[in-house]
Amino acid sequence: MVNLVTGAFSFSGSYIAKEMLQTSTRIRTLTGHIREVPYSDRVDVYPYNFGNHEALVESLDGVENFVNTYWIRFPRGSMTWERAVENSRLLFDACRDAGVRRIIHLSVTNPSLDSPYPYFRGKAQVEEHLKNSGVRYSILRPALIFEIEDILLNNMAYLLRRSPIFGIFGTGRFKVQPISQRDLARVVVSEFKRQENITMDTIGPETYTFMDILKMLNRATSSRTLLLPFPGILRWIPFVMSKLFGLLFRDVLLTRHEMDALRDDLLFTNSEPVGEISFREWIEENGDLLGRSYAHELNRHYK
């Protein structure tokens, strides 16, 4: 038997892969991007064969635990929200037909079938598909996940290092409960032993406002950038600025839905923390590495 994590060379999947390799000699992955990493020779790689059920089932032969990180941050071209939901369902159906014992699925805090935000609505639809798949499951719902490869944190630091003013879309008082990738990977692997189905928020030990995070980033990058809130309707000013930066970098920095979901506190819950690693301590130790260069979302996922 073998365990599989999707996207073993991407952001969450790479940390989960390394955690899995602590106790396994080999693991398996499904991915659209093969990257050279120190553990590459211990990963058996298969494509996301969404169009070919038999091939997908074959690639899952002998898999005991299937860790699903598959999702999109925003739609682009033929990759729509509907397609991402449908692809997730195809993965779960293939798991069932291949006899996978358990699916450990990364969702997000506050998914809802009624959400006005397609990311959160799609996540709720995917959770429904998983619950109806007939395979045992652990649904983990992280808020913001942090590590050095995170695109959003890096690019906020990038702008803080270079701009005298950073406009915040709103008051900056909206709350976030960041969890470390290392904590998340540990929780994912501990779910391999669970018997029953479970759905749980997977948040870090501290709650911050968005303004707190920007202040910490400012300090860690030795920037003296003025953090300027643009409340109410004025929030469109920094949003349009982010669009202009996007044009400059030929990338997407922030979507309108991400802005509004953050402002609606959707990365905040009243649940007990499961992470142990302090975001504040991490940023004090690693912040200097953030924002040295720009992290390109479209290059990472659409090339």
Ligand SMILES: NC(=O)c1ccc[n+]([C@@H]2O[C@H](COP(=O)([O-])OP(=O)(O)OC[C@H]3O[C@@H](n4cnc5c(N)ncnc54)[C@H](OP(=O)(O)O)[C@@H]3O)[C@@H](O)[C@H]2O)c1
């Ligand atoms: N990052 C966060 O702060 C955060 C917060 C809350 C919840 N989550 C959830 O945690 C999970 C992992 O997130 P992540 O940020 O770590 O993702 P990621 O590693 O960048 O991507 C996860 C997987 O999805 C695939 N993927 C991503 N965008 C795609 C696209 N546009 N088209 C096709 N495939 C795509 C990747 O493909 P490749 O293998 O080809 O790269 C990878 O296999 C997701 O379910 C996400 O919703 C993340």
